[in-house]
Amino acid sequence: MNDILPPQSAHWEWLEERLRALMRRYGYRNMRTPIVEPTALFVRGLGEVTDIVEKEMYSFEDRLNGEQLTLRPENTAGVVRAAVENSLLYDGGKRLYYMGPMFRHERPQRGRYRQFHQFGAEALGFAGPDVDAELIVMACDLWAELGLDGIALEINSLGQPAERLAHRQALIAYLESHADLLDEDAKRRLHSNPLRILDTKNPAMQDMVNQAPRLMDHLGGESLAHFERLRALLDAQGIGYRINPRLVRGMDYYNLSVFEFVTTQLGSQGTVCAGGRYDGLLEQIGGKAAPAVGWALGVERILELLKEQGRLPEAPVPDAYAVIPDASAMPAVLPVLRALRSAGVSVLMHTGSAEGMGSMKSQFKKADASGARYALIFGADELAQGMVAVKPLRSGTTGVPEQTLLPCADSLQWAERLR
Numbered sequence: 001m002n003d004i005l006p007p008q009s010a011h012w013e014w015l016e017e018r019l020r021a022l023m024r025r026y027g028y029r030n031m032r033t034p035i036v037e038p039t040a041l042f043v044r045g046l047g048e049v050t051d052i053v054e055k056e057m058y059s060f061e062d063r064l065n066g067e068q069l070t071l072r073p074e075n076t077a078g079v080v081r082a083a084v085e086n087s088l089l090y091d092g093g094k095r096l097y098y099m100g101p102m103f104r105h106e107r108p109q110r111g112r113y114r115q116f117h118q119f120g121a122e123a124l125g126f127a128g129p130d131v132d133a134e135l136i137v138m139a140c141d142l143w144a145e146l147g148l149d150g151i152a153l154e155i156n157s158l159g160q161p162a163e164r165l166a167h168r169q170a171l172i173a174y175l176e177s178h179a180d181l182l183d184e185d186a187k188r189r190l191h192s193n194p195l196r197i198l199d200t201k202n203p204a205m206q207d208m209v210n211q212a213p214r215l216m217d218h219l220g221g222e223s224l225a226h227f228e229r230l231r232a233l234l235d236a237q238g239i240g241y242r243i244n245p246r247l248v249r250g251m252d253y254y255n256l257s258v259f260e261f262v263t264t265q266l267g268s269q270g271t272v273c274a275g276g277r278y279d280g281l282l283e284q285i286g287g288k289a290a291p292a293v294g295w296a297l298g299v300e301r302i303l304e305l306l307k308e309q310g311r312l313p314e315a316p317v318p319d320a321y322a323v324i325p326d327a328s329a330m331p332a333v334l335p336v337l338r339a340l341r342s343a344g345v346s347v348l349m350h351t352g353s354a355e356g357m358g359s360m361k362s363q364f365k366k367a368d369a370s371g372a373r374y375a376l377i378f379g380a381d382e383l384a385q386g387m388v389a390v391k392p393l394r395s396g397t398t399g400v401p402e403q404t405l406l407p408c409a410d411s412l413q414w415a416e417r418l419r
Helices: 008-026 039-046 051-056 076-085 129-146 161-176 184-189 194-199 203-210 221-236 299-308 327-342 360-369 380-384 408-418
Strands: 036-038 058-061 068-071 094-103 115-124 152-157 255-262 271-277 292-298 320-323 347-349 374-377 387-392 404-407
Touching (some): 008 094, 008 115, 008 129, 008 299, 036 039, 036 076, 039 076, 076 094, 076 115, 076 292, 115 299, 129 152, 129 221, 129 255, 129 271, 152 221, 184 194, 194 203, 221 255, 255 292, 292 299, 327 380, 380 387, 387 408, 404 408
Parallel strands (some): 320 347, 320 374
Antiparallel strands (some): 058 068, 115 292, 152 255, 374 387, 387 404
């Protein structure tokens, strides 16, 4: 679990601002759910035999009332729980988004931490593949806006429960016939969650798994039609993708469309955004049956990819640095700085110590180190005239290209020249 400190925190804010703007353009609205939820919510929603529930959740007993609680390992279940409890779908479907920390006890790797952050978009109450396509296109728009490349889209269909059951039976029979090739993890999953065996990373099992019965071959007409309509919508947008029949996702609640955006630039943790349809989850959690689809992206992984591709912006710097030779000038200085800040100018003020404000030379060194474009010099002579000297510290500044005296009382008039 990591501290996020300046200047890295500025990169987080920059990315979060772009994500919020993207959600506004698509009509998605923010919601915020608790970090702690009842453990049963995740067991019921994710599945008892998923890795998350079995190995990774931070669960504990509330010592005051004995309730079993868990730090959220993901947020779809929490969003759906909140939608059910607050009857959000009483007047139709809702497009929602969230951001915040999640917790899983995993082996830390590049771009993967035990406290990690997700940004997610969820569309509740919409059944058609057009919303599946909307969410995928939304993610593609984000990659384009961030200037990211090398992100590939993989899609699959998990069909409906009855179709998965028929495939499950065929898959178990096939795996049992190759029991000598199964590792211990696969043997443990064989009858509890055989679909997850298809996602094995064990090289010794790859050839056998590649020949396993495919879920796609067990899909009925409606499931296939949904998948084909999704493909047609993506084709119409010119969005490339690869059908990956082994794409199953790590939670039990998915059905029909599932998808992942993957990259080869982050080592073994190649998935940067993933999601799909989960039409049964609202009813499973106790609400009325309603369709739903969504995705979540890993904020750390996106930032790591931005860094890898040289797409992170420069850390922000103040517009101006206030040089104050004498502390007695503060009563005159503070109103000017406050006015400039209210006009949108970022000003870093020099502060003194018990010994005084420090020499002009030392203050100018700090002004230069701050990255500010201008120094605002509140010297005794300038203040006696009701003026402040504005000195450019960087070449190429155009608002005030050379040192100039400007009236303190009219700071709102010339503030925009410093931005």
